[in-house]
Amino acid sequence: MxxxxxxxxxxxxxxxxxxxxxxxxxxxxxxxxxxxxxxxxxxxxxxxxxxxxxxxxxxxxxxxxxxxxxxxxxxxxxxxxxxxxxxxxxxxxxxxxxxxxxxxxxxxxxxxxxxxxxxxxxxxxxxGQRPGAVVAAGTGMIALGTDLRTWRRADGWGHLLGDSGSGAWIGRAGLEAALRAHDGRGGGSAALLERAERLFGPAGGLPGQLYPRTDRAAVLASFAPEVAAAATGGDRVAREVLGRAAAHIAESARAVCPSGGEPEVSFTGGLFRMGEPLLAPLAEDLARLLPGVRRTPAEGxxxxxxxxxxxxxxxxxxxxxxxxxxxxxxxxxxx
Known part of the structure; x- marks a missing residue:
């Protein structure tokens, strides 16, 4: 230079x-x-x-x-x-x-x-340049926080090791519930099985469609809107999946949020357009894990x-x- x-x-x-x-x-x-x-x-x-x-x-x-x-x-x-x-x-x-x-x-x-x-x-x-915590979530998920002296990071480890609560995580959990229903095991969802077969074809072919793909995370995330739709339609298993996703997201926000002062937390990314089935339990978990935190809409x-x-x-x-x-x-x- x-x-x-x-x-x-x-x-x-x-x-x-x-x-x-x-x-x-x-x-x-x-x-x-x-x-x-x-x-x-x-x-x-x-x-x-x-x-x-x-x-x-x-x-x-x-x-x-x-x-x-x-x-x-x-x-x-x-x-x-x-x-x-x-x-x-x-x-x-x-x-x-x-x-x-x-x-x-x-x-x-x-x-x-x-x-x-x-x-x-x-x-x-x-x-902007204010202290606080931000969770960015779409296909993946990462939380980042700062007190303007150092950064704190939680998750963002990819769909095989983490990204808990992300679109890929929700999609994988939804497909697991679909396959449980296909097998007749507990914890399955007939509604998710129907949606999975409509999107991907016969359930038995799912491993062949997923495992060889280099874009597995994106394919898994493509099923997340189906989980949200099933939850909106009243499917209990789908709502439980989104409830667990919300808990993971709130835990990551707590892990990086600076202590002291009046912390701000913001959420950005396409995952948070999923609506009430995700946002309602997320609000409850944030109130429990980060009492007094100020939730701020993302500026950009x-x-x-x-x-x-x-x-x-x-x-x-x-x-x-x-x-x-x-x-x-x-x-x-x-x-």
Whole structure:
């Protein structure tokens, strides 16, 4: 990186321009903000960034990111700060941390750069830079909390070892109940069996459909809405599955929520659009496990969070704690 930091951001180009990036399993999204205002229509690539022996591929990310950013910049504008949030950054981000700082300075003159796990950008999108806890849940599930000194993480261990309460977890539990009904064992649900066979075909073929797939978690999660529908229709087993999922989610929130003060907890991700069968028991469990906690609606999604972080870097007001895996900052930008 250049040893000469950029001057005040207001003097660079027509307006201060910051860039937020969200890289995940569904592709790459880029948002450009001027004077703190996010663009109304983020740029989107539907091609997920590849993962290779070195982790997340820096060349493949740059191959998509550079033309997307260039197309969004007006003449004379310069990127003063950029934040990349990526799924897998904590464990697979070594190549990005090694390659992106030099490449992005070369392409755009960026001297303020943040590389963050998607859980961190989900946190920043939901709560900004305030202390609290955020649970991000969709196919998977992870909880992240901070007192603005350190991060605390719970779960996010994937569908084989964890992600308890996630869409994949709910789908797997629902399919197990379907197979119990198919076998005539206790704990089964005829309603879930009917829904499983409508979606996947004869129950006996489920292992062959699931086990060879590399996208098993997504396939399992595709059955979670069926569990919610069965619960809404009054199926006891389906409601019990969602009740257990809610308990897992609340436990993870408690594990990361900072003590003292008036803690905030926010929930973000598609799982929480499942409705009353999940949200009602979740509210009860939160009241029991985190009495007095303030539940705060998420302000935005992980892409919004990456813009929040980039904007804080540009104004040298970043308060979120840096971490070798979860949040790496290059150049000035912290308080």
């Amino acid at each position: 250049s040893s000469t930091p950029p001057g005040p951001v207001a003097a660079r180009g027509r307006e201060p321009v910051v860039v937020g990036v969200d890289s995940g399993g569904s592709g790459l999204r880029v948002a450009v903000a001027r004077a703190g205002r996010e663009v109304s229509a983020p740029l989107v690539s539907r091609e997920p960034v590849r993962t290779g022996p070195g982790g997340i591929s820096a060349p493949h990310l740059l191959e998509q990111l550079v033309p997307m950013v260039r197309s969004a910049l007006a003449d004379g504008e310069r990127v003063v700060a950029l934040a990349v949030g990526a799924a897998g950054m904590a464990t697979l981000g070594d190549e990005l941390r090694a390659g992106l700082p030099v490449a992005l300075e070369r392409e755009f003159g960026v001297a303020r750069l943040a590389l963050a796990a998607d859980a961190v950008t989900a946190y920043a999108g939901a709560l 999604d992980p892409l919004h969070g990456s813009v929040v972080i980039a904007s804080a870097l540009a104004s040298e007001s970043l308060r979120l704690p840096t971490d070798g895996r979860l949040l790496t900052v290059v150049g000035p930008g912290r308080l």
